[in-house]
Amino acid sequence: MNDFAYVGKPMTKPDIYGKVTGEAKYTDDLVIPGMVEGRILCSPIAHARIKRIDTSKARALPGVLCVLTHEDCPKSRFSRSTMAEALPEFAFTGERQDQYILTDKVRYVGDWVAAVAAEDIYTAERALELIEVEYEPLAMVLDPFEALKPGAHVVHEDCPNNVAFEMDHPFNCGDVDKAFAEAIAVAEFSGVSSRQKHLHLETDIAIAAFESDGRLVIHSPSQGPHLAKKHLTKRVFPDLEDGDIRWISPAIGGGFGARLALGVEPAAVLLARACRRPVRVTTTREEDFQGYSSRTDQHQAIRVAADKDGKLLAIEQIIVADSGAYLSHSATTATVNMQKTLGVLKCDNIRGHLTVAYTNTPTTSGFRGYGNAEGAFVFQQALDRLAEKLGMDPMELRLRNLKVPGDPSCFVPVPLAHTKLEECIHLAADKIGWKDKWLGWDAKKEGRYKRGIGMSILTHASGAGGFLLEHSSCVMKVLTDGSLNLIVAPCEMGQGILGALAQVAAESTGLKYELIRISTGDTDVTMFDIGSHASRSMLVIGNAVAAAGVKINEQIRERAVSLFEEHQIRLTKDDIQVKAGQITSPKAPGISIDVGRVAYAAIYDFGSGGSQLNASGSYQSTSHHPNHQAAFAEVEVDTETGMVTVLNYVSAHDIGRAINPLLVEAQMQGSLVQGIGFALTEDFVIDPETGNVLSDSLLTYRLPTTMDVPEMEHLLIEDPLDDGPFGAKGCGEAGLVNPAAAIANAVYDAVGIRVHSLPLAADKVLWALRHGEDIAPGRSAVSGQYL
Amino acid sequence: MSKRIGSFAVNGKKRDTIIEPHMLLVDVIRDSLGLTGTKRACASGNCGACTVLADGQPVCSCLTLAVCSQDKALETVEGLRAADGTLHPLQQAFIEHCAAQCGYCTAGMLMTSKALLDANPRPSREDVKRALSGNICRCTGYVKIIDAVLDAAQKINAAREVAA
Numbered sequence: 001m002n003d004f005a006y007v008g009k010p011m012t013k014p015d016i017y018g019k020v021t022g023e024a025k026y027t028d029d030l031v032i033p034g035m036v037e038g039r040i041l042c043s044p045i046a047h048a049r050i051k052r053i054d055t056s057k058a059r060a061l062p063g064v065l066c067v068l069t070h071e072d073c074p075k076s077r078f079s080r081s082t083m084a085e086a087l088p089e090f091a092f093t094g095e096r097q098d099q100y101i102l103t104d105k106v107r108y109v110g111d112w113v114a115a116v117a118a119e120d121i122y123t124a125e126r127a128l129e130l131i132e133v134e135y136e137p138l139a140m141v142l143d144p145f146e147a148l149k150p151g152a153h154v155v156h157e158d159c160p161n162n163v164a165f166e167m168d169h170p171f172n173c174g175d176v177d178k179a180f181a182e183a184i185a186v187a188e189f190s191g192v193s194s195r196q197k198h199l200h201l202e203t204d205i206a207i208a209a210f211e212s213d214g215r216l217v218i219h220s221p222s223q224g225p226h227l228a229k230k231h232l233t234k235r236v237f238p239d240l241e242d243g244d245i246r247w248i249s250p251a252i253g254g255g256f257g258a259r260l261a262l263g264v265e266p267a268a269v270l271l272a273r274a275c276r277r278p279v280r281v282t283t284t285r286e287e288d289f290q291g292y293s294s295r296t297d298q299h300q301a302i303r304v305a306a307d308k309d310g311k312l313l314a315i316e317q318i319i320v321a322d323s324g325a326y327l328s329h330s331a332t333t334a335t336v337n338m339q340k341t342l343g344v345l346k347c348d349n350i351r352g353h354l355t356v357a358y359t360n361t362p363t364t365s366g367f368r369g370y371g372n373a374e375g376a377f378v379f380q381q382a383l384d385r386l387a388e389k390l391g392m393d394p395m396e397l398r399l400r401n402l403k404v405p406g407d408p409s410c411f412v413p414v415p416l417a418h419t420k421l422e423e424c425i426h427l428a429a430d431k432i433g434w435k436d437k438w439l440g441w442d443a444k445k446e447g448r449y450k451r452g453i454g455m456s457i458l459t460h461a462s463g464a465g466g467f468l469l470e471h472s473s474c475v476m477k478v479l480t481d482g483s484l485n486l487i488v489a490p491c492e493m494g495q496g497i498l499g500a501l502a503q504v505a506a507e508s509t510g511l512k513y514e515l516i517r518i519s520t521g522d523t524d525v526t527m528f529d530i531g532s533h534a535s536r537s538m539l540v541i542g543n544a545v546a547a548a549g550v551k552i553n554e555q556i557r558e559r560a561v562s563l564f565e566e567h568q569i570r571l572t573k574d575d576i577q578v579k580a581g582q583i584t585s586p587k588a589p590g591i592s593i594d595v596g597r598v599a600y601a602a603i604y605d606f607g608s609g610g611s612q613l614n615a616s617g618s619y620q621s622t623s624h625h626p627n628h629q630a631a632f633a634e635v636e637v638d639t640e641t642g643m644v645t646v647l648n649y650v651s652a653h654d655i656g657r658a659i660n661p662l663l664v665e666a667q668m669q670g671s672l673v674q675g676i677g678f679a680l681t682e683d684f685v686i687d688p689e690t691g692n693v694l695s696d697s698l699l700t701y702r703l704p705t706t707m708d709v710p711e712m713e714h715l716l717i718e719d720p721l722d723d724g725p726f727g728a729k730g731c732g733e734a735g736l737v738n739p740a741a742a743i744a745n746a747v748y749d750a751v752g753i754r755v756h757s758l759p760l761a762a763d764k765v766l767w768a769l770r771h772g773e774d775i776a777p778g779r780s781a782v783s784g785q786y787l
Numbered sequence: 788m789s790k791r792i793g794s795f796a797v798n799g800k801k802r803d804t805i806i807e808p809h810m811l812l813v814d815v816i817r818d819s820l821g822l823t824g825t826k827r828a829c830a831s832g833n834c835g836a837c838t839v840l841a842d843g844q845p846v847c848s849c850l851t852l853a854v855c856s857q858d859k860a861l862e863t864v865e866g867l868r869a870a871d872g873t874l875h876p877l878q879q880a881f882i883e884h885c886a887a888q889c890g891y892c893t894a895g896m897l898m899t900s901k902a903l904l905d906a907n908p909r910p911s912r913e914d915v916k917r918a919l920s921g922n923i924c925r926c927t928g929y930v931k932i933i934d935a936v937l938d939a940a941q942k943i944n945a946a947r948e949v950a951a
């Protein structure tokens with residue numbers, strides 16, 4: 001048993017008070033004096049050249065300040081993804097800079113054509129209607145396989161084959177053909193993940209304002225403001241320098257990866273420059289569905305082979321991903337799919353290939369689970385098929401192929417240092433009763449409602465050290481009351497990172513948790529950091545906080561020596577402990593000194609070394625520090641309607657240490673329900689005739705509600721990681737990886753069919769039940785097109 | 788009819804502001820009265836983030852015309868606290884259960900829950916699920932919200948019994 005004051009305890013996170021009182025300020029709640037309203041005109045057609053734009057009527061409308069088109073934009077290209085700024089120049093060509101703020105050739109329904117700023121929102125809306133645009137329609141291509149055919153219509157002129165990105169599998173190794181030839185069992189599964197929408201409730205928004213000294217202040221809910229600022233200056237507005245922008249992320253109404261890409265900020269800046277007023281650009285929910293980010297749909301085929309003992313001999317993975325009209329995060333998510341999806345098991349012969357295609361559909365992006373959720377849906381079903389061919393328990397197959405420390409990790413250059421996946425599998429399996437509930441591959445189920453059980457396992461990362469700029473720094477100062485100002489860079493999107501970092505700060509300094517005050521979200525205040533994503537904040541930023549914390553702790557102990565002398569007790573700093581704001585020593589029983597006294601004395605010192613207690617801490621990660629999970633789902637399928645209901649879900653997590661188990665559980669519950677939506681109901685549908693998004697409201701795109709929540713249990717296996725803060729790894733992303741895969745395997749156990757596309761919507765399940773699995777349709781995002 | 792003075796009874800106080808016929812209640816609450824705790828997330832009645840109480844009934848303020856709300860007693864999240872600043876038991880329970888993540892749905896969740904508990908002080912888990920089924924939360928997976936509402940109901944009832 002450790003004797004932490006705060007680590008491992010369900011402390012209340014500091015940002016929750018403002019959220020339950022309504023006092024938390026989000027971007028849309030801010031009012032900047034003189035602020036005007038900006039809106040963007042989106043293209044109604046999927047592919048067209050703009051022949052003519054007439055903005056004169058819009059400009060003549062009283063209250064309109066400016067109307068801008070492609071002619072008013074900088075002639076430099078950028079990507080919605082800011083990741084190019086977190087990668088070494090030479091590392092990766094997957095970050096194409098392929099768009100302008102406003103375009104003269106629209107490439108999807110929703111592409112940005114013009115922007116207006118007006119005194120109020122009603123006038124701005126009216127002005128949009130008054131802009132006359134003459135389009136010269138071009139033939140469109142909506143399906144990635146069509147886009148990759150020779151002679152397909154070209155989305156980007158500088159990319160004549162529509163191949164936005166292409167690479168061989170990062171794990172390519174061994175002799176795959178030989179291994180397949182020698183295998184006893186070979187299985188394959190192919191399927192497509194859907195374009196799940198992030199559906200953060202706060203729609204895209206940004207405020208841009210120029211200060212009197214010419215400096216630009218941006219308020220917007222970014223998950224990585226330092227990176228966004230760098231990207232905006234380097235690529236979008238090359239005449240600006242890094243220091244010309246101050247970026248403030250207020251409270252963020254949900255992220256899930258969406259806020260890692262640029263949103264409407266470039267348009268807000270363009271408008272603010274043109275009209276010399278602060279401009280707030282807002283978007284509607286319909287526009288969010290039409291134009292803003294979603295998960296990338298990845299069409300995948302995975303073939304696996306094993307010997308008679310179930311040893312995995314070979315894996316082949318082919319991915320065709322549909323980036324939509326611009327590349328953004330789709331190449332990186334598909335790359336991560338290859339690493340993480342196959343990285344969970346040991347195999348010596350691997351081959352694969354990825355192609356990312358441009359189409360005339362909305363730009364896709366990175367979403368929690370970042371490629372891994374897409375991949376697990378296919379790989380974990382291929383594994384189950386392999387187990388079936390071998391007549392083997394699917395859990396046993398996985399157990400026989402687990403990696404052990406020293407094996408290559410999901411990030412090739414660094415070997416796996418730490419895994420508790422085996423323990424996770426056993427723990428979760430016992431809890432759900434796998435032995436009693438999984439009845440073998442030929443179990444017969446009777447009746448209209450059939451139940452089944454399925455499983456999935458994963459490895460995911462805590463940051464991408466060695467690949468991205470994985471470092472972070474923080475500053476701490478202690479006030480005279482023993483409270484701490486912690487200046488640190490994570491973005492609080494609701495995941496609870498501020499609470500977890502406050503716990504790390506309180507534990508490492510010895511100060512009181514309730515007196516940790518965090519300043520964050522402002523690039524003028526915080527140190528460079530690439531933002532909150534990839535489950536990196538706990539590990540990378542947490543380590544920076546812990547590094548500063550131990551320095552503060554030492555300073556307190558050094559200065560406390562003289563206070564003990566007042567009691568005629570001579571101690572060295574090593575005899576002294578600081579915990580929860582109190583200074584004590586086993587050598588001075590009965591004496592407890594408030595930290596505030598030391599902090600006060602340090603500042604109110606007129607000549608013997610006065611200075612506020614302060615420290616900074618930095619950390620750089622060079623590994624991915626994988627976390628692991630095993631999950632089991634129980635479902636019931638209504639064979640009359642095709643409806644799938646998740647009854648129970650148990651998962652076990654290898655997370656190093658839970659700094660705050662309540663926050664960890666909150667992350668797992670939230671990601672599970674997002675995963676149930678991904679698995680069963682969230683269906684993004686594009687009209688094959690027009691390229692229009694048909695699922696453009698919360699009525700046509702169905703999110704899980706309170707009525708869809710199953711029984712669930714999230715078990716933690718805590719085995720502290722050597723180089724995590726108090727042993728912690730990241731945990732926020734991984735919870736969305738297993739659900740769809742485990743649910744799909746459970747549906748097969750229940751009714752013997754596999755649906756080849758997400759979501760496992762009732763109509764598809766019913767179709768497969770009626771027509772048999774072999775011809776079960778896989779529906780791509782483009783409605784009516786089947787794989 | 789064009790611009791005119793509208794009178795609203797919000798959280799027990801009378802507030803006058805200029806309104807126009809097309810204005811929605813959510814716009815008046817947020818933009819004219821500055822009560823930004825109420826959120827706008829879909830503006831089409833499908834998410835519940837904008838829920839306020841009108842004469843005790845939960846309504847989507849994004850679907851309600853401001854002019855039609857003048858004779859109603861309106862309650863928003865800002866009115867949940869007691870006069871001395873004490874948090875409402877629902878707010879307290881949301882804090883204890885960590886039932887808010889990004890917080891964008893929270894005001895709507897709290898107001899819908901308040902209407903439920905006012906009408907049905909001893910709801911079952913199923914009652915809570917049904918009452919909140921029109922409120923979307925993308926972050927929490929709902930479990931902690933449901934737990935918090937049940938916990939608050941218990942605490943309110945216990946306090947009532949002590950008072951009686």
Ligand code: FES
Nearest residue numbers: 828829830835849
């Ligand atoms: S904003 Fe009113 S219901 Fe969504």
Ligand code: FES
Nearest residue numbers: 888889924925926
């Ligand atoms: S807490 Fe984010 S939507 Fe509910």
